[in-house]
Amino acid sequence: MKSTRVTLSQIKKLSQQGCTAHNWKSVTLSPQCDLSRFRNVAFIGKVTVGKNGGSLSDGGTEMPCGIYNAAIADCTVGDDVRIANIGSAIANYFIDKNALIENVASIVAGADATFGNGVELDVVNEGGGRGTKIINELTAQTAYVQAMMKHNDAFTRNLSTIIEKKAKSHSGPGHIGTHTRIVHCGAITNVNIGAHAYVHGAQSLENGTVNSCKEHPTEIGEAVQAKSFILAEGARVDSGAILDKVYVGQAVKMGKQFSAENSLFFANCEGFHGEAVSLFAGPYTVTHHKSTLLIAGIFSFYNAGSGTNQSNHMYKLGPVHQGVFERGCKTGSFSYVLLEGHIGAFSVVIGKHFTNIDAPNLPFSYIQEGEGISKIIPGMNLFSVGTVRDGEKWPKRDNRKAPVKRDLIIFDVFSPYTVEKMRRGRDELIALSESTSKDKAYVTYGGLQLNRLLLRKGAKYYSMAIARYLNDKACARIADAMEQSDDWNSAISLLKPRSRLKKLGEWTDVCGLLTPRERLATLEEKVACGSCGSYDDLLKEFQSMYDNYRADEWQYVYETFFKEYNIRLDAITKEQALAAIEEWQKAAISFHSMILEDSKREFGPIAKIGYGIDQSDEAMERDFTAVRGSSETNSVVQKLVKEGNEIRQRYTHFKNKLTTSG
């Protein structure tokens, strides 16, 4: 931006328009500046202003660029910027072209500001110990390894150095990005605001960064108070939200007086009304209701019912208890979980639980309370239509539009991570069943009461789900291989996995990213020894895990298929392949039928309670159908019906292909 020092004639004109300067020699203006567009401006320190001939609008009214009724201290103001009616001052900022700043109390940056970068959050354990530093480039994965991998001193130390270095790179004068609009706000102190962001009516913003981009502008709305925070691209925080030490990820929505402290929220989370404390909210953590407190826990793909609450404080050594809710959990209205607790993936928690639950190997379970006793029904959520719907909706509701999607997400509900847990769960249930006398009505499992009769039932559900997954994956690969080669032996030779990992039975969920534990252990070693020494290196490692997921998954399927059926897939016979598709079809049809039955219950007699008040049965039916539709018209049910047909078609197609191939 070319600019020149103001001349005496210019100073005279500016002075006549109410402008002052501590030192006019420190004021430089673009030669194309329209001097009439400076009114009552106090220039303090070194100030540079670009051309100002254009106009900008907020709410439809075109307003001229320029600076009006404002004190500007040590700032560089880009081309075609409008600054008007600033309560005290804008100080120490670079303001990019086409920015609009109007009716704001102050925008001030200190010389040593890092704009929220490097702030340490006490997540998961409110008492501390899982300190996680936030930076502009934070991802669910880089936060996870900071918070959850504290067992290796060298790793922790080096990781902290990497993060701190990245945090310091963000120090300097404040920055307000191009096409940013900041209107009707209170004090803004040490806050960077990215390109195309829209900040309107915020009450106070302090020590933070609003990352934003043209593709997905970030928005902060009315009455928001935020301190020590970072917002990622496409986040929207409005309507009285209160944030203190918070990271808000891409496409997160937050508002309606939601308050959060020491908390992380990653892609597509939603927080309204309730409260979060020391929360590690992985992707798709959703809490919409009043009286809901999520505290001292790690969640992802989670839905909180109203009044959901956890307890992290036993009035002994302080609030030091932590909770792990693996991906896909739901908690019903007014559910309560005593921490420490570890809930298995895709489980549903109903009622109040005063026992320490530890059931990671029983995923897809219902955990319910009756007469003060916590009970588990293993595997019951496998055939809930809700689980199916969730699995389908998450990828479709990925609202991130920024060019770089920071959080790496594997959406699969059935994956080596959940299937391996089901294998462990199945084996544990069978062992318990064999060792439990028929005289006993219940056994205790992970602090929960488990009906003895459900030991075999749960194991059966898990076996069905394992069979469906393994045979589905195997048959899909066989079908692909047959497309590539007409010769059977050549085709099945393609099924040899290209991944060469040693411990494929151990998987982990790095907050949305599923990967073999071996890969995470390798990363840990690399960071600990210094060979992964920069933040970019770290991101590349996680990207590599993400890119290798399908290959790793196939190695898992290959090896687990052998464990389950004693068949090596690269030596499978046609008869065995036929048996595999039959096994898949049997399990798939069985699950499908149960899910369909579950969905039809949504249209059964209980669902009709309260419809057609004080009217005839016929009117009740009509009222229900008008509001809820019927199983014949419901899109989810009809989709399920269609899927049932597809299962049969796939079976027939595969069988035909198998019998006609060479």
Add this chain to the structure above:
Amino acid sequence: MTRREIAQQVVKITARELNMNAADIKETDNFAMELGADSLKSIELVAAFEEEFEVSVIEEEALKVQSVGSAIDFFDKLLNKQ
């Protein structure tokens, strides 16, 4: 087993699992609507029937059973087919 014997067992197990008086259970009772068996309790009931009759049922077929009478018919058909 005769249908009558099966019916006695079904009612006895239903009463035990739902903590009810067997005399209050009728064949026309719907498990969910009249007896208050939610879907969780239904699974426990099916597991109890399986153990009592020493059979393994096809889950999706068992879930279609809505009333005490249809449960009796279901196990009558299953046991007497075997």
